[in-house]
Amino acid sequence: MSPSPVTGLRRDVAVPDLAPAVPAAHSGRRDRSRGLVTIALFLAPALVLFLLLVITPILVAAYASMYKWNGFGLPEDYVGLDNFTRAFSDPVFQGDLWRAGILIVLSLVIQLPASLGLAMLLNQPLRGRSVYRLLFFAPYVLSEVTTAVLFTLVFSPNRGLGDALSGLLGVEAVFADPDTVLFALFLVISWKYFGFHMILYLAGRQNIPRELTEAATTDGASSWQVFRHVTLPLLGPTIRISVFLSVIGTIQLFDMVWVLTGGGPIHASETMAVTMFQHGFRRFEVGYASAISIIMFLLSLVFALFYQRVVMRRDTEGAITTRGVQ
């Protein structure tokens, strides 16, 4: 704010304008190098943080995954891809993959459609709908840990609602039974996250021009037909993103499981992240745990690339063809 640098700069900037006689190439080069310095200075903090604390750890994990290493000193015992073959032949890790698959399917078949239905309900002119919306979204702001501890106690057989619920559902101690624990976990995940997906769908729904649904109604379409043939296709991009977030979130699931069950009983609710954490931080098998991290990373990456190429691509194509038709 002191006047001198300001006037100094003003002269600098003004030079090319006031003196067109200066060779363009020369001033251009000077501008560009000055610009590059500015750009570098602006980018530096974010780039340093990101390279040091996001990229480096992932590279270190990739490197460590090929060693037998306890995390102290430098990794020296090179084992090639042994850690990866070990993971894929470990029944616990195989189970992790299987359970991730189950949780993804449950989310896609139950949680997301329910959220979508609810979003459609709350899109109607209904008194008090903003209160409902506020309420449904509220669990999203609670941490997974808080949610997990709360539900541990809610389902606790002696002092919680466990007894009442077991009478209702016909099962006892849902978190202690290997047959039910995964479904109980899914219920708690849905409790916390359905509001989030609902909010996404509501936002997507509100971006659909009223004229479109109104026109369909005027043409005699039933409300189901309007939903099926107008709203649902136009919600496509939102739905695909919500599916994407749900899948990626399931691949990385940790906090909730760690607190709720610790992965038990007998690994029945264990996830990849929990297995990784057990080996890395409890048994100091950093090499093996890194291999699991890298597998999680590759799964997310391959899924994301595939999804963006194959599934989300339709969104842009759709937009272009629609414009072409009009």
Added chain:
Amino acid sequence: MTAPKPVQRTRHLGLHLVSVAIGGLIVVPVLFGVLGGFKDNGQLSTNPLGLPEPWVFENYVGIVGSGVFWRQLGNSTLIALATAVVVVGAAALASFVFARFAFRGRELLFTLFAVGLMFPFAVAILPLFILLRSMGLLDNPLGVVLPQAAFGLPVTIIILRQFFRTIPAEVEEAATLDGCTAFGFFWRILLPMARPALATVSVLAIVASWNNFMLPLVVFTDQSWWTLPVGVQAFQGQYADDTARVLAYVVLSMVPALGFYAIAERQLVGGLAGSVKG
């Protein structure tokens, strides 16, 4: 045009019934916790559902009166605010460049950050821990703040760049003619204009930090730095037999989050919906 009223009314009634039922599924566990905190363990086992009889205030009073809860609340707040300042500051500078400068490699760099959206904490936590250990940042709040900020960069940069792009070039030209440096324009004109977007990304950063568990769990072995999620989990382990007291702790730890949600609901919801669109 004029829909028959009774039909509409029954339809609305149905909608309300569904909404109230789902609202009940959300409220009942929380209410169980709130009321459970006012019971003793005997009441919890004989009367888990009903109102406390008599009301026991000991659980809540004990926690509110002990320093531990406040300490954890303070740590969570400090770490969340510091994370927000670092991530929003660094991301705003970078987004400014991504939005308003043309240079070779810009899209490549931006893509690098955007791809970071897919790097979950879980993938990096182990090497991150080793890295922090070698930098001497264990049991140091910076050991949580800096990685959280780094992992928050992608979403923050994506939202801010989008917003910075909407500010017309004329504004910048006028500022430059008036003698503004690039940083002067950024600091005195762009940031004030971007206040709503800055609020949104700050809220997202605060909520993410507030709820983070894995990182503080491994970084802080010193209890005095524990954040609320770590503290809640430890409290549950410590008082495993004292359900009523754990319930009171859980409920108290929810209050700040829900209070913040009540204040910042618009930024949070708008930010989530907006970031997904971007």
